[in-house]
Amino acid sequence: MLIIGIAGGTGSGKTTVVNQIVKEIPSDEVCVISQDSYYKATDNLSYDERTKINFDHPRAIDFDLIIKHLKELRKGHTINQPVYSFIRHNRTKETVKTHPRKVIIIEGILIFNSEKLRDLFDIKIFVHAETDERLIRRVRRDISERGRDIEEVLDRYQNTLKPMHQQFIEPTKNFADIIIPNDRHNTVAIDIVRSVINERL
Numbered sequence: 001m002l003i004i005g006i007a008g009g010t011g012s013g014k015t016t017v018v019n020q021i022v023k024e025i026p027s028d029e030v031c032v033i034s035q036d037s038y039y040k041a042t043d044n045l046s047y048d049e050r051t052k053i054n055f056d057h058p059r060a061i062d063f064d065l066i067i068k069h070l071k072e073l074r075k076g077h078t079i080n081q082p083v084y085s086f087i088r089h090n091r092t093k094e095t096v097k098t099h100p101r102k103v104i105i106i107e108g109i110l111i112f113n114s115e116k117l118r119d120l121f122d123i124k125i126f127v128h129a130e131t132d133e134r135l136i137r138r139v140r141r142d143i144s145e146r147g148r149d150i151e152e153v154l155d156r157y158q159n160t161l162k163p164m165h166q167q168f169i170e171p172t173k174n175f176a177d178i179i180i181p182n183d184r185h186n187t188v189a190i191d192i193v194r195s196v197i198n199e200r201l
């Protein structure tokens, strides 16, 4: 079994890179876990209170549950991965059965922040894109897919996202084995990652 962690700032292209890697691997040999599924449940808060949460700070993430689930998968057990709603800013009641596979990929902005989690990764990849490129992608994606408007995205960017990126995400690039420059679609880097996976399996 090979556990691959893919970190990088919001909009850097983590999900896109994961999809490119996964499409070349038979579906019964790979599973994907998203850190976004593991935002802490906040049923005790009102919607207005939830909109004020700093989602780019490590304390927003249930690292204990991610680590527990990865260890379960490593033992060959199926897990119930939570499902998160960016519209409601909360976990839903649904879960997705995620089965153990030869290759387990986990992606998220803060996954290199926890030492205990980092220690579970066989390969650590950081996806890099310039700040302005990430902001442009984030504006487009959050408006079209996550039910946001331009004011929401820019306020969040200025108040939490940018300072948290500098404090908690960018420094974790130093933990990476491979850094993928992703200002443009980087097919060479994806090919290299695929070869590394094939070699290790």
Ligand SMILES: Nc1ncnc2c1ncn2[C@@H]1O[C@H](COP(=O)(O)OP(=O)(O)O)[C@@H](O)[C@H]1O
Residues within 6 Å of the ligand: 008, 009, 010, 011, 012, 013, 014, 015, 016, 017, 137, 138, 141, 182, 183, 184, 185, 186
């Ligand atoms: N190399 C790229 N060039 C142009 N657009 C990209 C690139 N990589 C990702 N995108 C686009 O940017 C947006 C955010 O990408 P995504 O993979 O969701 O980022 P992340 O998971 O890191 O937040 C998506 O709309 C995606 O299609």
Ligand SMILES: Nc1ccn([C@@H]2O[C@H](COP(=O)(O)O)[C@@H](O)[C@H]2O)c(=O)n1
Residues within 6 Å of the ligand: 009, 010, 011, 014, 036, 039, 055, 056, 085, 086, 088, 089, 090, 108, 109, 156, 161
């Ligand atoms: N309710 C939420 C929860 C998180 N976010 C933002 O999502 C970003 C991380 O997801 P990516 O897919 O972009 O890596 C993070 O920057 C949070 O600000 C949100 O907007 N709303």
